[in-house]
Amino acid sequence: MSRGSTMHRSSSSDEAHLLGRTVKVRGRVTGDGDLRVEGTIEGDVRVSGELTIGTSGVVTGQTNAQAVVVEGNLQGDVQAVGEIAIRAGARVEGNLSGATVALDEGASFDGRIDTDFELPDDLMSPAGEGGARPSRDARRGGRR
Amino acid sequence: MAGTIIGQGIVIEGEVTSDEAVIVAGTVRGKLTVDGPVTIEASGVVEADIGATSLSNGGSITGNVVVGDRVDLLSGSRLVGDVKSARVTIADGAMFKGNVDMDS
Numbered sequence A: 001m002s003r004g005s006t007m008h009r010s011s012s013s014d015e016a017h018l019l020g021r022t023v024k025v026r027g028r029v030t031g032d033g034d035l036r037v038e039g040t041i042e043g044d045v046r047v048s049g050e051l052t053i054g055t056s057g058v059v060t061g062q063t064n065a066q067a068v069v070v071e072g073n074l075q076g077d078v079q080a081v082g083e084i085a086i087r088a089g090a091r092v093e094g095n096l097s098g099a100t101v102a103l104d105e106g107a108s109f110d111g112r113i114d115t116d117f118e119l120p121d122d123l124m125s126p127a128g129e130g131g132a133r134p135s136r137d138a139r140r141g142g143r144r
Numbered sequence B: 001m002a003g004t005i006i007g008q009g010i011v012i013e014g015e016v017t018s019d020e021a022v023i024v025a026g027t028v029r030g031k032l033t034v035d036g037p038v039t040i041e042a043s044g045v046v047e048a049d050i051g052a053t054s055l056s057n058g059g060s061i062t063g064n065v066v067v068g069d070r071v072d073l074l075s076g077s078r079l080v081g082d083v084k085s086a087r088v089t090i091a092d093g094a095m096f097k098g099n100v101d102m103d104s
Helices: A134-144
Strands: A024-031 A035-037 A038-043 A045-047 A048-055 A058-060 A062-067 A067-070 A072-076 A078-080 A085-086 A091-093 A097-099 A100-103 A108-110 A113-115 B004-006 B011-016 B022-023 B027-034 B035-039 B043-058 B061-062 B064-071 B078-080 B087-090 B095-097
Touching: A035 A045, A045 A048, A048 A062, A062 A067, A067 A078, A078 A085, A085 A097, A097 A100, A100 A113, B004 B011, B022 B027, B027 B035
Parallel strands: A024 A038, A024 A045, A035 A048, A038 A058, A045 A062, A048 A067, A058 A072, A062 A078, A067 A085, A072 A091, A078 A097, A085 A100, A091 A108, A097 A113, B004 B022, B011 B027, B022 B035, B027 B043, B035 B043, B043 B061, B043 B064, B061 B078, B064 B087, B078 B095
Antiparallel strands: A024 B011
């Protein structure tokens, strides 16, 4: 359930952790909290909060976060505890592994999607079966 | 856009380059090359050589610093390494160990 609260609109959360447009990082980035990438990272990224790759962001490497939002360019595997959202205009090449995956219309994606549910038992009943969640996310995202 | 903020809790191991201002409140290990001003906050830890147009250090730097314009070592900051810059200020309470080269 905490999962649901981690998905912010990209403008909402505190953006104290920011890699700007002209920044290039060659190496590993790790951290507590959220991270917004508008620059280029060649290397693995691991954050405890939400990772947002902005429209000008380019990440080449594996990413690991609570939640991942891609609006830019990502090449590499994504592992999220919670949601992965690929927004319109994004380009993603790699395998996605997360609780839910939302793929917006207009996004380019090449890879595998592996949604990994860790729902509590009371949500595991057939009525609330997992397939509904990603598709609802995708529709919500698609309206933006 | 406000340039780049490497926030508290963020650790970068590797090479960082940028064409605009960089503020470090987290940790950078490797190399930091910026075509603009660099500010190290009190929580910032840099274990890297730094190249920048100016440097304001309120945190901790281990590495050599080559700066075009000026270096300010603020009170409570720490710098171990050599400094090459046209202008250098070291505030009362700043810890500094290394050489200063003000030729330019």
